[in-house]
Amino acid sequence: MKDLLEYIIKSIVAEPDAVKITEENSDEGLLIKLEVAPDDKGRVIGRQGRVAQALRTLLRVKAAKTDTRVRLEIV
Amino acid sequence: MERIEITAATVEQAIEKAEVQLGLSRDQFEVEVIKEGKSGILGVGGREAVIRVNPVTLPEKDAVKGVTEILDTLLGLLGVPGKVEVLSNEIPLALDIKGDDLGILIGRRGQTLASLEYITKLVVVGRLKAWLPLAVDVAGYKKRRRDSLQRLALYLAEQVKSRRCAITMEPMPADERRIVHLTLADDPDITTQSIGEGENRKVVILLRQG
Numbered sequence: 625m626k627d628l629l630e631y632i633i634k635s636i637v638a639e640p641d642a643v644k645i646t647e648e649n650s651d652e653g654l655l656i657k658l659e660v661a662p663d664d665k666g667r668v669i670g671r672q673g674r675v676a677q678a679l680r681t682l683l684r685v686k687a688a689k690t691d692t693r694v695r696l697e698i699v
Numbered sequence: 700m701e702r703i704e705i706t707a708a709t710v711e712q713a714i715e716k717a718e719v720q721l722g723l724s725r726d727q728f729e730v731e732v733i734k735e736g737k738s739g740i741l742g743v744g745g746r747e748a749v750i751r752v753n754p755v756t757l758p759e760k761d762a763v764k765g766v767t768e769i770l771d772t773l774l775g776l777l778g779v780p781g782k783v784e785v786l787s788n789e790i791p792l793a794l795d796i797k798g799d800d801l802g803i804l805i806g807r808r809g810q811t812l813a814s815l816e817y818i819t820k821l822v823v824v825g826r827l828k829a830w831l832p833l834a835v836d837v838a839g840y841k842k843r844r845r846d847s848l849q850r851l852a853l854y855l856a857e858q859v860k861s862r863r864c865a866i867t868m869e870p871m872p873a874d875e876r877r878i879v880h881l882t883l884a885d886d887p888d889i890t891t892q893s894i895g896e897g898e899n900r901k902v903v904i905l906l907r908q909g
Contacts, residue, residue, distance in 0.1 A: 628773075671719070678815075678817045682814055
């Protein structure tokens with residue numbers, strides 16, 4: 625899950641070195657926390673959350689393959 | 700290469716907006732100022748600035764190779780076995796993903812496919828440093844959908860004419876609504892409109908007045 629997100633995010637931000645992704649398992653499935661440089665926050669959220677929404681959709685595809693649930697939090 | 704026009708209160712703001720929208724930095728596109736902005740008094744009489752943005756282009760051969768690799772990588776990371784096939788290596792590039800059991804990549808009303816296409820475009824901009832118009836399809840889904848939407852639109856237009864009443868279609872994403880509008884654009888007796896917001900936006904087919 626992390627590798628997919630990392631590839632996409634590092635491609636679209638201006639500061640790839642500032643990208644931090646952590647995964648946490650809980651009863652409700654996998655929780656992914658994404659941290660980027662303050663100036664990159666707009667890029668990973670997008671206008672009206674369009675990028676974030678597309679990221680969540682793709683993460684769900686991967687989660688469905690392994691029969692889990694996934695949540696993405698941008699912090 | 701597609702040119703994009705952007706409107707904002709001032710030229711600087713328009714350039715900033717272009718950077719965010721394209722995901723490019725200032726040195727990756729040329730800016731042509733069409734209209735300077737003017738600030739009005741208390742927001743009255745102001746005029747918005749309009750700029751035209753030309754992203755720096757990439758040779759087509761490199762573009763095809765780069766885009767195919769990116770899409771391949773994304774599919775690999777998604778864990779979906781699919782083969783990327785280039786349908787058009789001229790701009791706009793057209794790619795189709797072939798394989799078995801790819802319904803998961805299409806999603807409800809093609810939403811997953813739309814997300815995949817959008818993310819692919821963003822990754823392409825980020826990695827190749829050029830904005831490329833491109834279309835991603837999965838097992839010919841969009842093509843089939845276009846054909847059936849065109850047939851449906853023509854059928855509904857006939858219904859509108861014979862029943863003398865407007866017909867509202869199911870909510871659809873923007874590119875699908877566009878297909879309906881374009882299909883019926885030449886019909887002298889019919890007009891089409893989009894109503895509703897966001898996810899719920901849908902096309903109404905109605906008789907042309909007068």
